[in-house]
Amino acid sequence: METEVVSAAAGVGGDFSLWSLFLRADPVVKTVMGILVIASVWSWAVIFNKSITFSRIKSKSNKFEDQFWSGKPLDELYRKIRDKQDHPMARVFAAAMEEWGQTKSTGRTDSLVVGARDRLDKILNVSVSRELEKAEKDLGVLATVGSAAPFVGLLGTVWGIMNAFQAIALTKDTNLAVVAPGIAEALFATALGLLAAIPAVVGYNRYSAALNSFAVRLQGFADEFSTILSRQLDERAR
Numbered sequence: 054m055e056t057e058v059v060s061a062a063a064g065v066g067g068d069f070s071l072w073s074l075f076l077r078a079d080p081v082v083k084t085v086m087g088i089l090v091i092a093s094v095w096s097w098a099v100i101f102n103k104s105i106t107f108s109r110i111k112s113k114s115n116k117f118e119d120q121f122w123s124g125k126p127l128d129e130l131y132r133k134i135r136d137k138q139d140h141p142m143a144r145v146f147a148a149a150m151e152e153w154g155q156t157k158s159t160g161r162t163d164s165l166v167v168g169a170r171d172r173l174d175k176i177l178n179v180s181v182s183r184e185l186e187k188a189e190k191d192l193g194v195l196a197t198v199g200s201a202a203p204f205v206g207l208l209g210t211v212w213g214i215m216n217a218f219q220a221i222a223l224t225k226d227t228n229l230a231v232v233a234p235g236i237a238e239a240l241f242a243t244a245l246g247l248l249a250a251i252p253a254v255v256g257y258n259r260y261s262a263a264l265n266s267f268a269v270r271l272q273g274f275a276d277e278f279s280t281i282l283s284r285q286l287d288e289r290a291r
Contacts, residue, residue, distance in 0.1 A: 206246015
């Protein structure tokens, strides 16, 4: 490591471009920078994916609810979407309708009606939980990058400052040209940590709020649908 510090100090020039800083950096600092770049790219990929996913879910849910509340028979709507369950609300609806189809073929005693109502409620709740779990996928990546990236960058910062002090000790020269490479590496690692963390934190907060909003909407739909099916069960039991 001492040889590397001396070489860096001796070879420093006026080029402080980002690429030059990376090439001159200590292997440990290079590793830190690489990790932060990968984390940043990964978090941006998640952000773009979630942006498209939630936009699509919102648009298709709006269309589905318009059809659901249009007054058309539920069986007709189910036949229409049975082979095209491409969003959470449709899949929750289809799961309940499959159970509803089996319920209609049973007897009409009060005990069977009560059992059917319980099964429908459980299927709706399980379906809602499953769909929310799918929608939440990869949000943990943003949370992890947002919380860990500044500390990973800090590791590179500390290591770069250590290199700067070692350069001073080995050359016995406090000239700025001696400590500049290590300090530049340290600041660059800090900047990369912040560049990775800030978008991840913003993205996590945004899409967590979007997920919570959709969770309320999906659970509300499931409750309303359960009420409709329960009412129809009561009418069949009379």
